[in-house]
Amino acid sequence: MREDLSRLMAERNLDAIVVSDKVHGNPPLTYLTKGAGLTQALIIQKRGAAPQAIINPMEREEAAVLGYPLTLSSRYKYHDLLREHDGDALRATVAYYARIFEDLGVQGRVGFYGLADQGQAYALLTALEESLSEIHVVAEFQDDLISAARTTKDTAEVARIREMGRRTAEIVRQTEAFLREHAVDDEERLRRTDGEILTVGDVHAHIRRLVALQGLEDPEGFIFATGRDSGIPHSKGALETPMHLGESIVFDIFPCEAGGGYFFDMTRTFCLGYAPDKLQRLYDDVFACTRHIIANLKVDTPTRRYQQMTCAFFRERGYATVEEDASALSGYIHSLGHGVGLELHETPMFRDTPDNTAQIAPGHVFTVEPGLYYPDKGMGCRIEDVIYVDPDGNFQNLTDYPYQLVIPMA
Amino acid sequence: MREDLSRLMAERNLDAIVVSDKVHGNPPLTYLTKGAGLTQALIIQKRGAAPQAIINPMEREEAAVLGYPLTLSSRYKYHDLLREHDGDALRATVAYYARIFEDLGVQGRVGFYGLADQGQAYALLTALEESLSEIHVVAEFQDDLISAARTTKDTAEVARIREMGRRTAEIVRQTEAFLREHAVDDEERLRRTDGEILTVGDVHAHIRRLVALQGLEDPEGFIFATGRDSGIPHSKGALETPMHLGESIVFDIFPCEAGGGYFFDMTRTFCLGYAPDKLQRLYDDVFACTRHIIANLKVDTPTRRYQQMTCAFFRERGYATVEEDASALSGYIHSLGHGVGLELHETPMFRDTPDNTAQIAPGHVFTVEPGLYYPDKGMGCRIEDVIYVDPDGNFQNLTDYPYQLVIPMA
Incomplete structure (x- = not known):
């Protein structure tokens, strides 16, 4: 949570953090600016102090809602520095940061966050490290501070994700209704009112x-994605494919709040009219796995355990899994879930790798999404719910949607 | 243009480029993968050779359209490396890159591009530079190679931007129609059919x-944004404000192709019913400036010149400009334009700063968007068109929309 930032800075021996960005919907900046819609801000937080914002004068109205001490970026006169440095943007930017750091008393170990072009970030942070003797650029590659804070959600964040869940389920419900209202022709294809497939x-x-x-x-x-495409987890579905009865449909939808805010993520597998036996069996096994995993969720348990549990569950039923073959293209071939927040995929991750030390904790919001994929048999199945671990350690399912494979057609 | 990449690599003495990303809609990756919708690809291009793609096996269908030699990332066994390095993701990632570079024969001066968390990028590129003796990480801060290539558009790109212009203008047209169909009450506010404001x-x-x-x-x-908000260039408009006759409305719309492709960008200033004289004068001057600038566009001219020309135009008519005071909040207070492509704001830029050495050239697609802002007088005005410099050096206006301040109301 946001309130953990100072504690996390102390744990990591960071004296200050700098969050900047020139990219829209940059999660670290959105997180520190509470979605105020700033695009050119620099947020600086010293350990134990409130954040401060250096903002583009054109964004002063949006920034006012932050409640932070605000400084207009024009105060540091970047363009004068650019002239002094004969148009060398790197030297001018280093001098600009130096002015800001001096003005705000930033020194010591400083972490930098926010999206940037990787080559430009390397150039700038290398130059800051070399040129500014009062600061040391701290590189966090794994489990960085902002991601660590974001891993647990506060009640305001959960309320927003819950509302996203309600709206997302409504989209799935309306999509089901849209499919159901179509006529079916002799070849079991859906027809539009204009007669086209x-x-x-x-x-x-x-x-x-x-x-x-x-x-x-x-x-x-x-x-x-339908049929064979539904058997390839990342396939979005070939657009020209006719909608047909008796084929698996994987519908995985992950919208976010307008303006780049919190995501939701849910999947249902459908089949129009009737389901072939082999698909119904696949569905029943995936659904049983979903229930099995959710029933066994416990606080303080490593997330890796649930990926192992999923592989064991499927293996016992005769399916191939990533555990035996990491490059397998059929069976259970991905990981069980991921955190959901300002990014669609964020910590805690559920992958079974030695770098994954995440344990389930209150405040976590994550997906549980087992699936089975057989592109060569023309079918796939995934079911995905979002689970919230509340402050009492209870598991709340934020996905209020039934589990039913077959969509009956008139 | 994409075909310039090898020439630009030669000019910059780069032996190879690496484009990677874990962020959706990352322009450098989209550029090199022609919008194939890959999210976890690594593209490597050696000087004088075709690009090669290392892809997530789950995205093999999308990647097939690239026509590049493809390698599945599973070949390099990242997870084995993670185990060997006891879960240290940084060391494992360095070893992973080392395997790929050896396999593909990448060595020498290598540039890295694509969005990443800046701290993580710094950690990784620093580690690659220190650990891999066969490569040297080249840091480009200003005018990087991919941006330089993207500055000039090929005919396929221009066709897509032109189509975006058509659709964007259609949205503006339909918005005008939507406003016009509302009733006006005694206090000159627009009323919905349900009687609400x-x-x-x-x-x-x-x-x-x-x-x-x-x-x-x-x-x-x-x-x-209306009234006072229209006088603050970046204000998106306060949602609760009633729509009122006789107030300036700045409508600046910049959508992109679905899935994160090419942008368009256009602005019109409107006023419902009638325009107060002071607003009409503002509009007439901004419109005159737009025509003046477009009429004077010439290939091989520095873009800075047009920002200077715009300031001179407004100053002669008694308006304050950024040229006298970079932190001014009223008058002409931004720069004249910017390139438009896979990013909303890209090169060529028109700002009048010593680092801006851009000259107008065939293939450029850019905005011309003078404006005048008076928040304290409750008004603002901006007009923005997109201009394409065709291969013959002719200037084509891609914004097919009339210039008319007043929207007549019934």
């Missing part, structure tokens, strides 16, 4: 409208 | 629907 592309266009009507954005797109 | 927030919601109906995204939002 309904395609996956038509459904995609409708889902995009539903997302907009909920006032949401889907910056990372969504997956609505 | 139409607010800026209502218009925002309608514009979002129009964007979705065009199949577009607006990841950076849009500006539809």
Whole structure:
């Protein structure tokens, strides 16, 4: 949580943090500016002190809601520095930071966060480290401070994610209704009112409208994939494919609040009209796994354990898993879940790797999403819910949606 | 243009470039993968050779359209490396890059591009520089190679931006129509059919629907701001404000292709019903400036010259400009324009600073957007068109929209 930042800075022996960005929807900046919509701010927080914001004068109105001490960036006269340094932007930027650090009394071990072009970040931080003797640039590659704080959500954040869950489920409900209202022809294909075949592309266009009507954005797109495509976890679905009865449909949707805020993430697998036996068996096993995992969630347990538990569950039922073969393309071939927040995929991660030391804790919001994939058999299945661990350590399912494979058609 | 990459690598004495990313809509990756929708790819291009892609096996279908030699990332067994390095992700990642570089014969001066957390990028590139003796990490802070290539657009790119212009203008047209169809009450406020006052927030919601109906995204939002808010260039408009006759409305809209592709950017200033004289004068001067600048565009001229020309134009008419006071909050207080492509703001820039050595050239696509801002007088005005410099050096205006301040109301 945001209130953990000072404690985390102390633990990591950081004297200050600097969050900057020139990219829209940059999670670290959004986190520290509470979504105020700033695009060119620099946030500086010294250990034990409140954050301070250096902002573009054109964004002073948006920044006022922060309640931080604000400084207009024009105070540090970057353009004068650029002239002094004959247009060398790197030297001018180093001098600009030096002015800011001196003005705000920033020194010692400083961590830098926020998205940037990686080559530019390397150039700038190397130059700061070399040129400014009062500061030491601290490089955090793994489990950085801002990500660590973001891993646990406060009640205001959970309320926003819960509301995102409500709206996302509404989109899935309306998509089901849209599919159900179509006629079916003799070859078991869905037909539009104009007589044309309904395609996956038509459904995609409708889902995009539903997302907009909920006032949401889907910056990372969504997956609505049928048949063979549903057997490839990242396939978004080939647009020209006709919608057909009796085929697996994986619908995985992960919109975020307008303007780049909190995400939600849910998946249901559907089948129109009727389900072939082999698909129904796949579905039943994935659903049983989902229930098994959720029933066994416990605070203070390593998340890796649940990936192992999922692999064991599927292996016992005769499915291949990533545990035996990390490059497998059929069976259970991904990891069980991930945290959800200002990024679609954030800590805690559930992958079974030695760098993953995450343990389930109050405040976590994460997905549980087992799946089985058989592209060569033309089918796939995934079920995904979002779970919140409340302050009492109880597990709340934020995905209020039934589990039903078959969508009955008239 | 993409075909310039090898020439630019030669000019900069780069032996190879590496483009990676874990962020959606990362322009350098989108550029090198032609928008194939990959999220976890690593693209490596050696000087004089075709690009190669290392991809997540789950994205093999999307990657097939690239026409590049493809390698599945599983070949380099990152997870084994993570185990060997006891879960130290930084050491494992360095070893992973070392395997890839050896396999593909990458050595010498290597540039790195693509968005990443700046602290993580610094940690990784510092470690690569220290650990891998065969490569030297080249830091480009200013005018990096990928940005330089992207500055000039090929015909396929221009066709996409032109189509974006058509759709964006359609959204503005439909927004005008939406405003016009409302009733006006005795206090000159617009009323909805349910009798409630139409607010800026209502218009925002309608514009979002129009964007979705065009199949577009607006990841950076849009500006539809009235009265005082229209006098602050970056204000997006306070949602609760009633829509009122006789007030300036700045409508600046900058959507991109679905899935994170090419942007467009246009602005019109409107006023419902009638325009007060002082606003009409402001509008006439901004419009005259727009025409003056566009009429004077010439290939091989420094873009800075046009910012100077704009300041001179406004100063002669008695307005304050950034040229006298960089921190001014009223008058002409921003720069004239910017390139438009996979990023909303990219090179060529038009700011009048010593680091800006850009000259107008065939293939450029950029905005021309003079404006005047008087928040204390409750008004602002900006007009923005997108200009394409074709291969013959002719200037084509990609913004097909009339210039008319007043929207007549029934």
